[in-house]
Amino acid sequence: MQSDNIYIKITVKKTFVSFLLLSVSSSVAFAGTKLLTSLYDRTVTDSTLVYPGNFHPLPQAGDTFWRDSVPETIRNSYIAYGEKYLGKSWPALPVTEFARFKGDGNRTGYEQLSFNRRRQLAALVMAEITEGRKRFVPDIINGLHCILEETWWGIPAHYGKNIPTYEDQTVDLFNAETAGLIAWTAYMLNTDIESFSPQLRKRIDNEITRRILRPAAKTDYWWKRAGMNWNPWIASNWLACILICEHDRKQQTEGVAQIIAALDCFIDSYPADGGCDEGPNYWDRAAASLFDCLNLLNLATDGRIDVSDNQKIKAMAAYAYKLYVGKGRCVNFADANINTMALQLNVAYPFGLYIDDPVMKQFAAYIAHKKDFARHAAEIYDNSGNWPALARELFLIRNVNGLIKEEPREPLLKDVWLPDLQIMTSRSRNLFVAMKGGTNGESHNHNDVGSFIVYTDGSPLIVDPGVGSYTAKTFSKQRYDIWSMQSQYHNLPIINGTGQKDGRQYAASEAKYSKGRLSIDIAKAYPEEAGVRQWTRELKMNGKHGIEITETYLLDTMRTHPQIVLMCAMSPDTSVPGIIRLGKHRVEYDPSQLSLTSSGIDELLDEKLRGIWSDGLYRIVMTVKSEKTGGRIKYSIK
Template sequence: MKTAFLAVLLLISTSAMAQTDHIGTQASLPNHPRILLLKGEEEPIKRTIESDKTWEKMHTVILAECDALLNEAPIERIQIGRRLLGKSREGLRRIFYLSYAWRMTQQENYLRRAEKELLAISAFSDWNPSHFLDVGEMTMAVAIGYDWLYYGLSEQSRARIKDAILKKGIEPSLNPKYNSWLKSSNNWNQVCNAGMVYGALAIFEEQPELAKSIVNRAVDAVVLPMADYIPDGAYPEGYSYWGYGTSFNVMLISALEKAFGKDFGLVAQPGFLKTAAYLQNMTGPSGNAYNYSDSGLGGGLEPAMFWFANRLKDPSLLWVERTNLMNGDPKKLVRDRLLPATMLWSGGIKISSMAEPKELMWSGNGKNPVAMMRTSWSDPAAIYVGVKGGSPSNSHAHMDVGSFIMEADGVRWAMDFGMQDYESLESKGVDLWNRAQDSQRWQVFRYNNFVHNTLTVNNEMQRVFEKAPITSLSKTPLFMNAVMDLKDLYKGGLSKATRGVALVNKAYVVVRDELETPAAETTVRWTMLTPADVKLLGKNKAELTKDGKKLILEVREPAKVVLKTWSTEPTHDYDAANPGTIRVGFEVQVPASSKTALTVLLIPEKAVKTAGSKVQALEKWPKE
C-alpha cells in the first residue's frame, strides 16, 4: 500500500512540473456543497418553478423519476464488450437526479436511495479504466452525490465513497496507460477531464495538492478539443457528440466557476460561445437532427443550451429547447442524465421570453464546415437544408463530404443513416476505429460515400485524409446557398468538383455540381438516400411520396440521363438493417478532359408550377 501511494505521489509531482499553476495560492474552497450549486442556491430555482408552469412541470418530471427509482435495485458492474459506459451513464443519471431531489425537497427517502447507489458503485472492483470514458462519467456521478449529500451521509459512507473517488477515479487518470485522452482533441478529453475535476473538487480538502494538480491539468488539456470550435463554433464530431463533448465541457466550466469564482480563460476560447448557434440550427422543422457522422437522428433537450443562453443573454437560442420543454415526452426527457442541470442553468428564463430566432441561415467553418438554411423557424412545413464539407479523417466522421439533407412539409426527403451501434460492429470483429484508406471501417455500409447524398467517382471511396472547404456562402433571402470544393476527395478521378446547394425563392432546392475530368473517361454517380416511395416518371424525373406528401426530383443537367434506384440492403452480416429506405440517382460517363454540370432540383409539390427553368453557373450564384 505504501509503495502504491509513493508511486501516485511521484506521478503527481512529475505531472505538476509541466503544469501551469492556474489556481495559485487559493488554499480552500466553499464548504460542501460546492459543485455547481452552493448552499442556499436552491431558492432561485424554487422561485423559477413557482413562477412558470413549464418549469414546474420539468421539476415534477424529475421528482417523479426519482420516485420510480426508490424501488429499483442499485446498478451492477456488468461490462458489455470493452465498455462499462452504460452503467456509468445510468449511475450519473440516478445520482444526479436523486441528489437534486434531496437538495430541493430534503426528503430523507431520496438521500438514502442515493446513498445506496453511491455505496454500490463505490464497491465495484474498478470503473473500467481501460475505457476511460467510463471512469470519467462514474467519477462525476459519485462526486456529485458525495458533495451534494455530504452532511446527510454517515461518516462511514463518506469514507468509502471518498476512497472510491480517489482510488477508482482520480488515481487511474495519473497512469499513462489510461490517460492518452489528455492529448486528444475529441470528446474524450472534455468528458474525462470534467469527471476528474468533479472528483478533485469533491475531495479537495482531503487531498489539496492532488486536487489542484488535477484541476490545473484539466485547464491545460481541455483547450485542445476546445480549439476545434474555431472559428465559428461548428463542432466537428456532429450533433450527438456536441451533446456529449460540449455538455461535459460546460459542466466543467460551470463547476470551476462555482468553486473558484473564475473559468481560467476557458469561456474566452475562440469559437466556443458561438457553438450554441451551431447546435440550435442543427435541428430541422421535423424536430430531427442533422445527423451526419456518428450521430443519432432524434433531437432532444440540451441542458447546456441554457448555460449558453444565460451567458450570451440571448433567450432566442432556446427556441428549439422551448419546444422540447413544452412538448417533450417525459419518458424521453428523463433518459438524459444531465437533465437536472437544466434547472440549475435555467436562470429564471420564462418560456415566453424564448423568442423565435431571426436568422434563417447559419454557417460555420472549421474541420467539418457546415451550412444550414430554412424558410421558417415556426412553420412545421418549412423547407430545411443542411450541407457539409470536411473530411472523413475527422473524429467519428463518415465518407459524407459534400452530402446534404433536406426537409419539406414535415418530411425528411433527403436523409442520412447516421451511426450504427458500435458494439454491434465491434462484437463481430470489425476494425471500426482504423481510419486508413483501405480499412474495414469504410466497408461498413452506413459509413462510406456510396450511401450518402454525395458523389461517387469511378466506384471508388472518397479520399480519407483530404478535405473540402466551403468556398462561398450567401444569406440572400431568395437564394440562400453554400458552395464547396470537393476535388481533393476525388483525386485522380476529377480535376474539378464543385458542389453548390441553394434554397431558391423559399420554395425549392437546387443541388449543382460542376465537374472537370483528367485525361481519362470518368464515371460519376449522383446519389440521394430517402425514406420515401420512389416512382420514376421518366428518364430525368422521379416522384417521391411519404406521409401523404410529395416531392419531385428533377435532373435538369445533363440532358441525357436515366434516373434509377439502388437498394439499401446491407452488404455484410455486421451491417445494420435499413428498412423503408432507398437510394435514387443516376450515373453519367464524362469524357476525358471535359467539363460537365449536374443540376438537380428538389421541388415540394406546392412549388412544382413555380420552380425556375434555368439554374445559373456556380460562379454567378450570390456571395456574401
C-alpha cells in the same frame, strides 16, 4: 506532422486501449491563445481557488430551496420518477457480458446494464433532493455501495483487457462520468451518508481518489491534448471530483492546473466559427462539457476564471442551434442521427445564461415547452442514455424559474455559414438544405465531403443515413468497411466506380460561399484511381425554384460512367422520365443526361437505423449517359 487519421494504441500499465477516429490535429498539443491559462496565475489562484471542503456550489439536500423555489409540478415529476426505483434491486453486471466486447464486438449489452444502474441512482437522488423526506435514502445508500463494489466504472470498449482488474483503473469517459455522479451524490447527500456511516463517506473519497484523481493526474493520457469530446467530458467530471472529494491542497491545485491546460488544448483546437467536426450530437459532450468545466471553475475561483464574453466560446455554444433543422431535428453529418436534438435542455439553458445568448435561452425554453418540462421534467431524458448528468440537472432546476419566464422560440435561422468547417445551411419556404465541404480526416468522420441533405417542413427528404449501433468495428481500422461510413451511401458522385477515401488530405477545395449558395471542388476527396481532375458541385437555394445543383466535372479517363447518388427517406416514384417524385416534392433532371435506378436498402439497416428510418431508406443512382470525360449536369429539388 502527418495529416491523415491514425490508429492509436495507448499503453497504460502494460495494457493496450485501442481507439480510432482522432485525427492527428485532434490529438496533439496546439499552439494557441491558451485562454484559460492566461487567467490562471498560480499565486492568485492559490489564494482564490476554494480550499478542500469549502466548495458549496449548490444548496444541499434538506435545504428549503429545493422545496420552496422549485415549482411543485417539477418536483413531483422527479419524485414520481424516483418512486419507480424504490425497493428495486440493482441490475447485475455479469463479467461475461463485459468480456463479450473482445469476443463478438458487442458493446451495447454491458453498456445498457451499466447505464441503467446509474440512471437508477440518479433518479433516486433527484427524488430525494426535491422531496427532502429521507424516503429514498436507504435505496441511495444501497446503490452507492453497489457501484463502489464494481471493479471498474468504465465500459469494455475503452478497456485493454477482456475483464476489469482492480489494479488497472484506466480513466475513460464513463469511469469519469460515474465518478462525477458519485461525487455529486456525496456532496448533495453528505449529511445523510455521514449519518448512516462515516466509513461509507470516507470510502467514496478513497474510491474516487483511487479510480480517477490519482490516475488522471499521474498519467499522460492522450485525451488531455485532444480537440474532441473526451477532453472536456472527462475533465468536467475530474474537476467535480477534485472540488468535492480531494482533501490535499497541493494535489487539488495541481489537478486544477492540469485540467486548465487540457481545456486550453481543446479550445485552441476549435476553429473560430465554433464548429464541432464530430457532429451535432457530440456537441452535448464537447462544447457543452467545456461549459460544465467553465461553470465549475468560475464557482471555484470566486469568478476569477470567467470567459463568458469570449467570442470563440460564444461561437462554440451557437453551433448547437446553427445546425438545427426544426421539429427537434439537427443536421446529422458525422456520427449523428436526425432524431436527436442538438442540445440537452439541462445544459442548454445554463450555457445560454453563462454567455447571455438570447437565442440559446429561447431555444431552451422552446425545448422545455415542447417536452412539457413543467409537468414531465424527469421523463424527458428517458431516451438519452445515461440519465441524467446529475450536476447538469441540479444547475438547471436551480435556475428553472428563469427558464419558465423565457419566451420559447425555435431557432429557424435562414442562412448559416461555418467557414472553417465548411458547412452551410439555408431555408426557404418549406425547404431546408445543408451542405458540407471539409475533409475526410475529421473526428467521427464519414467519407462525405460535398454531401448535402434536404428537409421539408422539418421532415427528412434527401438524407444522410447517420450511424448505426457502435460496435468494435466502428472504432477500428475497419471503420470504412461499414456501408454508412462510405461516400457511396451519401449524396455524392461515384467516379470511375470509386468512392471517396478517408484521411485529412482527402478534402474539398475552392470553397466559395454566398447566402444560400455554396460551390466546392470535391475532386481531391477521391483517390488517384478515381481519375478525376475536377468535380465542382454548386448548390443554390433559389426561392420558388427550389434547390438547384450543378455538377461540373473533368476526368482524366472514363472507365465507367459517373454516377450521382441520392439517399431518400421515402420510396421514390421514378415512373415519369425527368422527375423523381418524393411525396409532395420532386427532383427534376434532364433524362437525356441521366438514367436512373433505385432500390430500398432496408437489409443494410441495423436495429438502431431501422428505428430512425421507420419508413425505409432508399438509394437512387443517377448515371451520366455521356461518353465525354467532361461535362455539366444540372438537377433541382422542388
